[in-house]
Amino acid sequence: MKITRYKHNSDFSYTLGMTLTIELLRCRPETVIQVYISPRAQESEAMQELRALCGQRGIPALESEKAFNILSPKGNCFVIGVFRKFSAPVRRDCHLVLVNPSDAGNIGNIMRSCIGFGITDLAVVRPAVDLFDPKAVRASMGALFHMHFTYYDSFAAYMKDFPDHNLYPFMLRRSRPIHEVEFKAPWSLIFGNEAAGLPDDFADIRPASGALCSSVLIPISGNIDSLNLTIAAAIAMYEVTGRPQTVRR
Amino acid sequence: MKITRYKHNSDFSYTLGMTLTIELLRCRPETVIQVYISPRAQESEAMQELRALCGQRGIPALESEKAFNILSPKGNCFVIGVFRKFSAPVRRDCHLVLVNPSDAGNIGNIMRSCIGFGITDLAVVRPAVDLFDPKAVRASMGALFHMHFTYYDSFAAYMKDFPDHNLYPFMLRRSRPIHEVEFKAPWSLIFGNEAAGLPDDFADIRPASGALCSSVLIPISGNIDSLNLTIAAAIAMYEVTGRPQTVRR
Numbered sequence: 001m002k003i004t005r006y007k008h009n010s011d012f013s014y015t016l017g018m019t020l021t022i023e024l025l026r027c028r029p030e031t032v033i034q035v036y037i038s039p040r041a042q043e044s045e046a047m048q049e050l051r052a053l054c055g056q057r058g059i060p061a062l063e064s065e066k067a068f069n070i071l072s073p074k075g076n077c078f079v080i081g082v083f084r085k086f087s088a089p090v091r092r093d094c095h096l097v098l099v100n101p102s103d104a105g106n107i108g109n110i111m112r113s114c115i116g117f118g119i120t121d122l123a124v125v126r127p128a129v130d131l132f133d134p135k136a137v138r139a140s141m142g143a144l145f146h147m148h149f150t151y152y153d154s155f156a157a158y159m160k161d162f163p164d165h166n167l168y169p170f171m172l173r174r175s176r177p178i179h180e181v182e183f184k185a186p187w188s189l190i191f192g193n194e195a196a197g198l199p200d201d202f203a204d205i206r207p208a209s210g211a212l213c214s215s216v217l218i219p220i221s222g223n224i225d226s227l228n229l230t231i232a233a234a235i236a237m238y239e240v241t242g243r244p245q246t247v248r249r
Numbered sequence: 250m251k252i253t254r255y256k257h258n259s260d261f262s263y264t265l266g267m268t269l270t271i272e273l274l275r276c277r278p279e280t281v282i283q284v285y286i287s288p289r290a291q292e293s294e295a296m297q298e299l300r301a302l303c304g305q306r307g308i309p310a311l312e313s314e315k316a317f318n319i320l321s322p323k324g325n326c327f328v329i330g331v332f333r334k335f336s337a338p339v340r341r342d343c344h345l346v347l348v349n350p351s352d353a354g355n356i357g358n359i360m361r362s363c364i365g366f367g368i369t370d371l372a373v374v375r376p377a378v379d380l381f382d383p384k385a386v387r388a389s390m391g392a393l394f395h396m397h398f399t400y401y402d403s404f405a406a407y408m409k410d411f412p413d414h415n416l417y418p419f420m421l422r423r424s425r426p427i428h429e430v431e432f433k434a435p436w437s438l439i440f441g442n443e444a445a446g447l448p449d450d451f452a453d454i455r456p457a458s459g460a461l462c463s464s465v466l467i468p469i470s471g472n473i474d475s476l477n478l479t480i481a482a483a484i485a486m487y488e489v490t491g492r493p494q495t496v497r498r
Contacts (some may be wrong), residue, residue, distance in 0.1 A: 008294075010493070016310065064261035098366065109477050109479075109480070112473055112476070112477055112478070112480075113476060114482050115319045115472045115473045116470060116476050117410050117470070141474070142473070143338070143472070143473055146472050167263060168297070168400070176289075200451075218398060220365035220366065221364060221365060221367045223364045223395050224361055224364045224365050224390060224391070224392055225390070227362060227365050228358050228361055228362070228479070230358075230477070231358070231361075231362055231479065231480065231483040232480065234476070234480040234483065234484060235483060235484060235487050238467075238484050238487070
């Protein structure tokens with residue numbers, strides 16, 4: 001196949017790097033088309049594992065410099081995996097919901113935290129960054145391959161699919177501090193865009209089913225405006241799932 | 250003065266962007282040499298505040314495209330502040346300690362979390378990224394201007410300055426889960442490099458003064474190797490300072 005720079009409408013994406021490509025081969029081998037190994041790569045235990053994983057699945061492992069010139073011009077990457085984008089829709093479980101996230105590195109970092117805290121289901125409301133962007137895949141450190149995710153065109157469409165989810169939008173309006181909130185499963189932890197946050201009207205949502213909507217804030221000092229989105233999402237997930245004394249799903 | 254791309258040995262650094270430059274003018278006006286305003290900038294309330302702050306302090310606000318071509322070639326920035334690097338050494342307070350951090354965006358993001366959770370004192374062990382790198386300044390969202398910070402050539406040199414600090418290295422070796430640890434002030438929360446973490450021997454440190462050293466981990470699922478450094482540091486700071494029921498300094 002012809003290697004081209006990643007495009008959002010492409011059927012394929014790439015893992016740049018050895019560890020990430022091994023994680024792809026372990027978790028989602030059925031999606032892998034081929035693997036490129038740079039002629040400059042050193043032999044190593046990881047390289048042996050990579051070749052073994054490719055061999056077991058009959059995945060071609062090709063030596064070629066060309067793919068690296070196109071996909072990793074900085075030259076700090078010696079292994080590339082080419083994989084078909086896959087579908088793994090969110091389930092009737094607890095969710096993280098990102099409304100209009102715009103940064104590929106951030107969504108990757110957030111998926112890494114999700115898997116760290118055992119939250120495997122991510123809903124994304126458009127317009128939004130592409131979580132198959134190789135930058136997102138890389139920042140996820142392979143967490144993407146463990147996630148379930150669905151893109152929605154609006155938050156209303158998301159609520160239609162999960163009418164019984166209790167909604168916890170993270171925002172300042174009419175919010176309670178996070179440690180005073182009891183998160184009732186099935187919950188949705190909802191975060192807005194990096195720069196703009198959530199629109200004010202998220203505090204007023206009343207789910208038709210009688211599920212809850214309760215806005216939440218993470219208390220911070222007055223000397224900064226807000227926490228970084230990746231940090232706020234991680235603290236929310238840590239608080240809800242990570243501490244033994246909090247309510248677990 | 251002549252504008253050149255940022256160098257680590259320069260006496261000056263830059264704030265790229267309106268909000269960041271206003272924060273600089275509010276918090277550290279004595280360090281500001283001059284402000285550049287792009288001829289393409291629109292008038293706005295923020296611009297009026299910027300001009301007023303410059304006026305009050307007699308700081309020149311110059312219209313020039315040239316500085317933007319050099320410092321922000323992508324063209325998404327309309328205000329630049331030029332400021333003298335300043336010194337604000339760590340005090341005998343609780344500390345965050347970063348050993349060999351390597352990424353400018355990360356250290357900026359971590360400073361933003363520090364200020365969010367009221368931790369104002371940061372020690373950095375070399376080799377380490379430069380926290381005056383404009384990328385770090387930008388990612389800090391101005392938190393740098395509220396921080397106290399000192400660079401050390403070794404962790405031993407840090408301990409010599411603060412022999413009575415109780416040390417909490419975040420690592421896997423001989424560690425207890427974070428929610429079981431009682432953090433005793435004055436504490437130092439210690440984190441290693443993004444890729445390598447802390448060297449194993451941090452678990453064996455015995456401060457000469459009789460202060461504690463107790464290694465700590467943030468429990469995560471087996472499907473990822475570790476949390477991102479910025480996430481781990483933020484969760485530690487949240488746990489130690491943010492929750493009402495934890496020990497406060």
